[in-house]
Amino acid sequence: MPRILVIDDESSILHAFRRAFGDPDDELLTAPNAEEGLALVSDKKPDVVVLDLNLPDANGLDVYRKIRAIDARIPVIFITGHGTTETAIEATKQGAFDYLLKPLELEQVRDLVEQAAEISRLGRVPAVVPDESVPAGTPVDVLVGRSPAMQEVYKAIGRVASQDLAVLVLGESGTGKELVARAIYQHSRRAAGPFLAVNCAAIPETLLESELFGHEKGSFTGADRRRIGKFEQCSGGTLFLDEIGDMTPLTQAKLLRVLQDGRFERVGGSDTIQAEVRIIAATNRDLALMASVGEFREDLYYRLGVVTITLPPLRERAGDLHLLVDHFIKRFSPEMGREVAQVAPEVLELLRRYPWPGNLREFQSVLRQALLRAQGPVLLADFLPPAVRGEALPEAGPRSAGFDWEEFLDERLRAGSQDLYAESLSLMERSLVTRVLRHTRGNQLQAAKILGITRGSLRTKVRTLGITIERSVSPPDDRSDG
Structure with missing residues (x-):
């Protein structure tokens, strides 16, 4: 839940932010002047500060410097009128994240604040688990392993x-x-x-x-x-x-x-x-x-x-698999509405055999899919995707034989997914890239032109999605490490 602090004395600006961040997942704090705003920065440690350049009791640049002195990692976004744009640029030169021009547009506000919140998170969330145990509340994106x-x-x-x-x-x-x-x-x-x-x-x-x-x-x-x-x-x-x-x-x-x-x-x-x-x-x-x-x-x-x-690569970290499974199961089970407390030995053996062309990204996807199919407190081998079990599918993506978009969406909604857009987009992207590469018979340069992306971006997608390019293009459900 990002904590957003808006320091501005205009009621219309505060109203705009309440409209833009009325979601229960957002925590919006407001202050009408510099004194109250700086007190909230010290007490509440916001993830993002939105700061007006013209406050009734202080100059915005001076307030910004005081915020930097409290915590330089907090991204600060300035609000400015056209007459003070140069001042906002000067603030950005000193390290401010960006600035918004009045009148505010809600979509622009949301996009910029969300970018700043992600930057704030990257700087604050520890990247390494400090010991062998994985404490409750540890985020998904940390380095886990002692191999x-x-x-x-x-x-x-x-x-x-x-x-x-x-x-x-x-x-x-x-x-x-x-x-x-x-x-x-x-x-x-x-x-x-x-x-x-x-x-x-x-x-x-x-x-x-x-x-x-x-x-x-x-x-x-x-x-x-x-x-x-x-x-x-x-x-x-x-x-x-x-x-x-x-x-x-x-x-x-x-x-x-x-x-x-x-x-x-x-x-x-x-x-x-x-x-x-x-x-x-x-x-x-x-x-x-x-x-x-x-x-x-x-x-x-x-x-x-x-x-x-x-x-x-993950295939060279067999000794870490048990720790990684434990970490991701603990992280994903609550968000997917599952209560899995144990993993069958056959699951660990299948995970060790699989070559993991997509590394940890693919590993997380596999465990999410397994949890989606899970019934009861034990994660069984039958819940793993066919690729990991060694059963190749003829096609990947939304046009696969037997694939039903409505069933997929209903299943994810029942599971209480909080990442459905990304899950659906990943599924569609895998199908799209695989189909275009089949059309070009594996020619990545030609496929990149059709997709409208650079060849480097296509290479990244091929590796991330676990697609194998040989004489024909295979989806990630085929047991080949490419």
């Missing part, structure tokens, strides 16, 4: 966390690279500063440079105002660049300069800006091979690769 391979990962995190060096995290899709980045941040000297994450594969090539470094007004079509990039927003903190292998050569060059001397320019600007940011990068691609064939800058690879942490 020799994971112990090496923990040691590497401990060695590099306090060094303030750039770090490269390698590993297959779904192994938990962002969790390693968060663990490094949380154990570093920058833990009191901001933590921002950027997925380089999810942002169009034409916009990634602006997202990272910002742009000046008029620098390209659609640049109707100055934008402050993530490097300026994250000053004094840690910036996590996921899927860095998909970064364009131009952006690679600017990133290299930041690593070398800590300087960059906004797109369309001439002023040199000093960046005081630690960079953690991650990829599931072979950067060494890409550098050797000219697909990635060698000098950037060597700069990033001074400290490298490699995450093992």
Whole structure:
């Protein structure tokens, strides 16, 4: 439940936020002036603060600096009129998350606040379970495991966390690279500063440079105002660049300069800006091979690769399976309305045999599916998906023989799902990608063009969804690790 604090003296603004965040899952706090707002920041520790630049008892920038002094990890979103836009930009340069222009649009408000709440969560939720037991209330997205391979990962995190060096995290899709980045941040000297994450594969090539470094007004079509990039927003903190292998050569060059001397320019600007940011990068691609064939800058690879942490795939962590099953069953059972307290030995044996091409993401999906089918307090092998039991299905997705969308939706609604949109979207995406790859006979470049995404994004989806590409394309229900 995100806790949102709005500091504003206008009743119309407060009314807009009550409309936007009237859901019981949201906790909305309000304050009409700086004094009451700062008291709530100290007492309630909000996840996000929305702050008016013009308060009756203080200047918004001064209030922002006091919030930063209390807790620099709290994302602050400014509300501003057109006359004070430059002040809002100045606040963003000092680390504010973003700003909203009056009059407010509810969808824009919700989107921006939800993004800020997720950033806040990433910085605060511990990324590593501290001991062998998994305490109640531990979130799903933490590093769990005590196998020799994971112990090496923990040691590497401990060695590099306090060094303030750039770090490269390698590993297959779904192994938990962002969790390693968060663990490094949380154990570093920058833990009191901001933590921002950027997925380089999810942002169009034409916009990634602006997202990272910002742009000046008029620098390209659609640049109707100055934008402050993530490097300026994250000053004094840690910036996590996921899927860095998909970064364009131009952006690679600017990133290299930041690593070398800590300087960059906004797109369309001439002023040199000093960046005081630690960079953690991650990829599931072979950067060494890409550098050797000219697909990635060698000098950037060597700069990033001074400290490298490699995450093992799940198939190499057999000793962790029992702990992982226990962790996810405890986390998923309540939200799915199940009371599973025991796992049959046959289930663990089948899980050990399965190659897990989608790693932990696929592992979580399998356990959710098993819990959906579960009846009673014991999780039986019959509840596992056919792929894990070694029974391949002829087709995957909503058009599978015997698949009924209505039955699926009814089942999930009865189970009390709180993630139905994501579950349905994942099912549809698996069917779509598999179908297009069948049409192109496994040609990923052609499939990416049909889907309207980059080839790097398609590779990520193929690995995440566990799709096997051989002479024909197989859905993740086939027992092949590709």
